[in-house]
Amino acid sequence: MNKMGTITGFTFKNKVKTKSFMVTTIVLAILITIGLNVPYFITLFNGGSIGGGASGNHPVNIGLLTSGQPEVSEKLESFSSAQGDQAYRFIAGGDKDEAALKADTEAGLTDGYLKFEAVAGQEFPQPILYSSDEVSPQIIASIEAALQSVKLDVVVKDVLTAEQKELITTPVKLTQESLSAEEGAAGAESDNGMSPINYIVVYLLIILLFTSTMMTGNMIASEITAEKSSRIMEILITSVSPLSQMFGKIIGIFLVGILQIGIFGAVVAANMLLPHNVDVLGDFNMNLSDINTAVIVYGLIFYILGYFLYAVMFAAIGSMVSRTEELGQAVLPITMLSLVSFYIAIFSIATPNILLLKVASFIPFTSPTAILVRIGAGVAPTWEILTSLVILAVSILIFGWLAAKIYRTGVLMYGKRPTFKELFKAMKAYKI
Structure with missing residues (x-):
């Protein structure tokens, strides 16, 4: 155990100090x-936009040209005030003419002004917003909603009661229910059962699982092949057991991967907490507090288990290759397995209830990413998650046992890659 700890520490320090690790991490x-x-x-290069979040949290001030359409201006101001805290607010111009409101905008006292022009044959005037800078689409949409409500009030006048007007202007929200009894309430959050922020988190975790597993797995295979090709393995094998060597390298490079993920996680968190990025999330109705913690927790657990499953296979393949030039071709089957897992999850993220994803959740090579999509969508029952975890853990034990036998025989076999018959015969002679 002490020797395995020594190998783990040596592998970790050796990889972290390399220029490739530092450069890759920084880039x-x-x-x-x-x-x-x-x-x-983009907002900086475009000169910024009013109410886009980049210019601060203060509300957008819009002057109202009351001359000509005092009734519409009064109703619009009253409606806006009744909405409470808004990203914008109307300021009645009083006796000010258009030239005075324009001067206020140019002086920075307001962000723009709203003017109403009468249209022949129409009861409601045409609103025109003048501003020094481009107003964000979110603010435009809010103003349009307010104008729509005022338009209804002006056009129908006293024909409808206040309750009827409120009922007409209240938007209709469609609620989706799943026909599956076990997934009924879980799948009704949104079109695919996932809130926008959780959709992004799941998407990023799938990419992270794939790239990190491939990077660390290739590190393990290349490390073992390099030692074998340089004949250092012959010296190591006499002082440290093959089992300690293999798992020492796997754990050491796993710690390298965790360190790199921790750095990237800190970078993401630091950037997302910047004021302008918080505002951008707010514009898209996304809040960091809405992140499903189960996705993060299970994502970490499945990452660790998925890493060890692929790592022992990479170690076994690396031990059978005598030259680093042959490594790419040798690890191709494992790379294809990882790609299948990645594509199944990515292309099914919008449809988490399909049969393919359910089946993939119980196959150890694809379960780390497939079950993560279903957890993020809230359609994976607890028993399915636990079953997937158990299957994955048992698979690691089985493949770890096989990889240890292959490693023990493969590291001392030079020349051409051993055939399955030769490998099986050598494995039978070695007891773990």
């Missing part, structure tokens, strides 16, 4: 930062 952290701040950069 990816920079790319993540740029990607998360793209909306903010």
Whole structure:
């Protein structure tokens, strides 16, 4: 056990100190930062937009030109005030003419002003918003909703009661119910059972699981192949048992992967908590507090188990290859398995109840990503999650046992890759 700990520590320190690890981590952290701040950069290059979140949290002030249409202006101001805390507010212009309101906007006292122009043959005037900068689509949509309500009040006048007007203007929300008894209430959150913020979290976790597993798995295979090709393995095998060597390397590189994920997680969290990014999330009705913690917790558990399942297979393959040039072709089957797992989850994220995803949730090679989609959508019962975990854990024990036997015989077999018959014969002679 002490020797395995020594190998684990040596592998971890050796990999963390390499230039490739440092450069990759820094470059990816920079790319993540740029990607998360793209909306903010766009607003900067476009000169910013009023109410877009980049200019602060203060409400957008819009002056009202009351001359000509005092009734509409008064009703609009009253309606807006009754809504409570808004991203915008109307300021009655009083006796000010259009030139005075324009001067207020140019002086920065207001962000723009709203003018009503009479249209021949129409009872409701045409509203025109003048502003120094572009107003965000969210603010425009809110103003249009307020104008729609005022328009109804002006057009119908006293024909309808206040309750009838409120009933007409209240939007109709469609609720979706699943026909499956066991998934009924869980699948009704949204079109695919996932809130927007959880959709993004699941999407990112699937990508993280795939890229991290492939990167660390190839590290393990290349490390073992390099030691074998340089004949260092012959010296190591006499001082440390093959089992300690294999799992020492696997755990050491696992810690490297966890460190890298921790760095990326900190970068994402730091960027998402920046004021302008919080505002962007708010504009899309997304709140960090809405993140389903079960997705994060189960995502971490399935990442760890999925890593060890693929890691022992990468270690076994790496032990059978004598030259690093042959490694790419040798690990191709494992890479294809990982790609299948990735594509099943990515292409099914909008339809978490399909049969393919349910079946994939119980296959150890695809379950880490498939079950994560169903957990994020809230359609995976607890018994299915636990069953998937048990199957995955048992698979790790079985493949770990096989990988240890292959590793023990493969690291000392040089030249061409051993055939299955030769490998099976050598494995039978070695007892774990």
